[in-house]
Amino acid sequence: MTPNPQSSGRLRPVDLARAHGLSTQAVRNYEAAGILPAADRTPHGYRTYTALHAQALRAFLALVPAHGHATATAIMQAVNRGATEDALRLVDESHAQLLDDRRTLQAAEAAVGDLDPVPQGRSTTFVGPLSRRLGVRPATLRKWERAGVLQPRRDPQTGYRVYSAADVRDARLAHQLRRGGYLLAQIAPLIAQVRSAGGVAPLGSMLRDWRARLAARSRAMLTGAAALDAYLGCRPVPPDDGPSAPGTAAPATDPVQPPGGSR
Template identity: 70%
Template sequence: MRQNPQTTGRLRPIDLARRHGLSTQAVRNYEAAGILPAAGRTAHGYRTYAPLHAHALAAFLALVPGHGHGAATSIMRAVNRDDPEEAFRIVDESHAQLLEDRRTLQAVERALRDLGPGAAPAPGAAPAPDDASSPGGMFVGPLAGKLGIGPATLRKWERAGLVTPSRDPRTGYRVYADTDVRDAGLAHQLRRGGYRLDQIAPLIAQVRAAGGLEPLAAALRDWHARLAARGRAMLAGAAELDAYLRHADDGP
C-alpha cells in the first residue's frame, strides 16, 4: 500500500511539484540552485524530500512576487547556507528600494501638480555657451546638472521627442524653456519609475496638449497599484520565510 507523504514525513519530487503547479524538473532545478536544501536519497538513489523542503519551496515562491526572482534566490541561498543575516540584508534592500520607488512616484505627482504654462525664451536673449544659463531658459549643462544626468541623456530624450528645446538663432545652442525643463523633469521621474522612453513620449505629449494631470491619471493609478501589490507580496513572503526559518530551527 502506498504511504501518505503527509503522515510519513517523506515527500517525493512530484509531491512538492503538484502543490504549486510545477514540474518535477523545476523542483530539481531549485534544489540545484540552492533554493532548496539538498534532498535525501533512497537506497536506490531516488530523491526524497521532507516538510522542511516544502516550507523552503513555499517561502521562495512567496518571495518572488515582492522581491524578484534574483533577490528571492539570494535570500534562500543565504538561509540554506546558515547565513540569515545576509538574507535579512537582502530583504532590507528590497524594502529600501520599494520606499525609494514610492518617493519617486510622489515626486512625479508633485511635478504634475506644479505644471504651469511655462514661458518661451526671451526674444533677443544673449547667446551663451552650450553649458551656460540664459534669462530665456536653461542650457544643456545646467539642466543636466539639475537632474543629475549627463548632457548626452538629454540629447537622447530630445531625439525621442521627450524634450523639444529651441535653438539660439546665432549660435545654434539648445535653449530649454520652462516647459522643456518641466518635461525633462517629468521624463526623469518616469524613467526612475521604470517607464521606457516609448511609454513616456505619448504621456508627455498628452500633458503638453492638456496642460494638466488627467492624461497621466491612469498611469499613476497603475503605478500606485503596482507598488501596493509589491508591498503586500513582501508581507506574504516574510510570513512564509519566517515559517521556513522556524521549521529549520526545529529540525527536519
C-alpha cells in the same frame, strides 16, 4: 507495489511540483540553485524531499512577487547556507527600496503639481544647466530626445539645443517617471499627450497605477515575510550560527504539510 513516499513523510519531486503548478524539472533546478535545501537520495538515486523542502518552496514563491526573482533566490540561498543575517539584510534592502520608491512617487506627484501652468515668456536653458538641475548626464537628455520624450529647438546661430519652459517641464516629468520604473517607450506618448493637451492631466491615471503597484508590492512583502518566517521556524539553529551542512536539516516539531495535502 511501490509504497507512497508521502506515507513516511517523504515527498517526490512531482509531489512538490504538482502542489504549485510547477514542472519537476523546475523543482530540481530550485534545489540545484540553492533555493531548496539539498535533497536526500534513495538507494536507487532518486531525490526525496520533506516538509522542510515544501516550506522552502512556499517561502521562495511568496518572496518572488515582493522582491523579484534574483533577490528572492539570494534570500533563500543565504538561509540555506546558514547565513540568516545576510538573508534579513536583503529583505531590509528591499524595504528600503520600496520606501525610496514611495518617496519618488510623492516627488512625481509634487512635480506634477508644480508643472502647471508653464511660465510665460522666453525662459530658456541649455543642455548643461538642465542636466545639472536634474542630476543626469547631458547624454541622457540627448537619449530622451532621440526617444521622442524631449523636443528642444536648435539655436540657428550656434546649433546648440535650447530648452523652453515647456521642455523643462517635460524633462522633469520624464526624470520622475524614469525613477518610477517607466520605460522611455511608455513615457514618450504620455509626454506627447501633455504637449498636445497643454497640461499634465493625462498623468493622473499613470500616477494612480504607480501607487497601486507599490501597494501591491507592500502586501506581497507581508506575505513573503510570513512565509520566510515560517521557513526559518522550521529550520534547526546551528550551534555556532555558521553555515549549515547540506541535507542535515531536521524536520520541524510541527511538520508543515505540503500545499494541497497528500496526493
